[in-house]
Amino acid sequence: MSTTIPAKAKELRSLVKSDGTLTLSIENLEVPTPKAHEVIVKIEATAINPSDVAVIIGFSSLGIPSVFGTNDAPKNPVQIPAAYLPAYKGRFGMSLPAGNEGAGTVIAAGADAQHLLGKVVALFGGNTFAQYRCVPAMSCMPMNEGTTPREAAAACVNPLTVLGMVETMKMENHTAMINTAAASNLGQMLVKVCQDDNIPLVNIVRKEAQVDLLKSIGAKYICNSSSPTFMKDLIAAVSETGATLGFDAIGGGDMVDKLLSAMEISEQKKATTYSRYGSVTHKQVYIYGGLSQTPTTLKRSYGMYWSVGGWLITPIIQKVGQEKFAQMRKRVADEIKTTFKSEFYKEISLDDAILPDTVCAYSKQESGKKYLVNPFK
Ligand SMILES: NC(=O)c1ccc[n+]([C@@H]2O[C@H](COP(=O)([O-])OP(=O)(O)OC[C@H]3O[C@@H](n4cnc5c(N)ncnc54)[C@H](OP(=O)(O)O)[C@@H]3O)[C@@H](O)[C@H]2O)c1
The missing domain is CATH 3.40.50.720 (NAD(P)-binding Rossmann-like Domain)
Structure with missing residues (x-):
């Protein structure tokens, strides 16, 4: 594979400061070189789940225009209402990545992970609201031939x-x-x-x-x-x-x-x-x-x-053990177009994902309104 890995790439970050401000940003961050056991995945599709809303803005009930503003009159940073603030204490000053799952193509692999090169894989817990992720090969769930990253975007959680x-x-x-x-x-x-x-x-x-x-x-x-x-x-x-x-x-x-x-x-x-x-x-x-x-x-x-x-x-x-976990992953890969198929309401870019109107919309966590982030849109 001859895909060039850029030195830097886009990634969504969420920062809460002790003064009670929340800043959402798209940063241009270094893409590491994979170690022997690691791969670089080009993230092509990633679902926004309720657990991601909990990282991006904290409380889903915070996602309302009076806090975030609108696209025409955005507030960023936003001021977190005082009643919510104590719950953010543990993350004050940390620029948090987000994205519990996603899927894409392995474009580079360390010496021990060459078998994944060129494969479409799904990732679990990989901070996937980013264009590229460097992760251990073990964290990748290889999808079957013919599965697209979009189909595998919500294959894990x-x-x-x-x-x-x-x-x-x-x-x-x-x-x-x-x-x-x-x-x-x-x-x-x-x-x-x-x-x-x-x-x-x-x-x-x-x-x-x-x-x-x-x-x-x-x-x-x-x-x-x-x-x-x-x-x-x-x-x-x-x-x-x-x-x-x-x-x-x-x-x-x-x-x-x-x-x-x-x-x-x-x-x-x-x-x-x-x-x-x-x-x-x-x-x-x-x-x-x-x-x-x-x-x-x-x-x-x-x-x-x-x-x-x-x-x-x-x-x-961890409790079910490696063998059962492997069976679970295989079942998901085999049934990703049927049992485990996810419908997406809207496909958005990383930049869209921090716009006030979009944040307020996906924070509602409504039935049939799951958002898909395409970091290369
Ligand atoms: N613990 C874990 O390991 C784990 C792993 C995965 C998922 N989860 C949880 O599983 C749940 C479903 O996730 P998902 O991705 O499938 O969500 P989803 O597709 O976004 O759907 C959310 C659903 O919740 C309903 N809902 C929202 N607020 C509600 C409320 N206050 N009372 C009753 N229903 C409400 C919505 O119905 P309306 O259209 O009526 O609003 C909608 O049907 C989430 O809570 C998520 O955090 C937990």
Whole structure:
């Protein structure tokens, strides 16, 4: 391969200072020479995920025109409202790169990584809002022949998370699951995986259009949290599936409480004796996102056999081990055009990604509005 590697290339940075200002910039930074175990990936397509919004601007609720201005009257740096500022303390003064995943072509490789040269690969955790990344060959997920970088742009975060949820369910001896904010890009993938793997899945959405969307891809159990019959519907679905594991992307509010209540009520229906400590079946809810940043409220009306915890894909990958992880990556590569296909709402450039109107738009994290960054646009 004879692609020239430029000395410097564009990269998105986010800087919060102790005076409470947030500056978004596109820097021209040095592209390193790869060491023996490393490769240079020309990043051609990268998805903006909720976890990226958390790095670029911090809180998604900050992404409103009164803070960022508009393209005609931009504010950059912006002033972070005082109420939010304590949460930024740990990153004061750091110019942070962003981009949890992306895909592109390997244009240079160290001596031990020559097998990747010229291949389309997806990257996980690679600070991908940049034109080039120098990463260990191990961090690359080689895609199958015929897969484009655009198709692989979101091949890591959501697909591996979905497969990690299924592994968690198996490792913790549950047989069915509940997922919230289920019309998300991730939620739709989970519907397809659970269908293929015969896993009963209860999907919680908040709009009727989302019910229709999930029905159209074959979801069986869908509960709309805006419906007056939501709790009744949820209890019926949980009772039928026997779900004792919930994944909650919302985090804030009382959704976790509702999931645990529905699980307990459905377990109580099977009980033959009364215990004031509730059913002895362990009920677990993992909070895996922060779509709502309000406090999580628990009324604890579900006995004593339950827990709520945080959940992240990275430690799960370590937990499942190398062999299982390799199988997960292969499944994603093989099914990237079907099960793990992502639809993108808009393709933008790195420069666009820091414009006020665009920041405010992608911060909303709405269904069907995933943005794709093309660093060479
Ligand atoms: N822990 C992990 O390892 C991990 C890994 C990957 C993803 N995640 C999480 O998975 C979630 C989905 O990611 P994605 O990329 O698939 O998102 P996405 O496609 O951008 O979709 C976001 C979804 O969230 C809904 N939503 C937004 N705010 C909400 C709220 N306050 N209450 C209820 N629903 C809300 C949206 O519905 P509307 O259209 O109704 O707004 C939309 O359906 C995110 O929370 C992300 O952080 C976690």
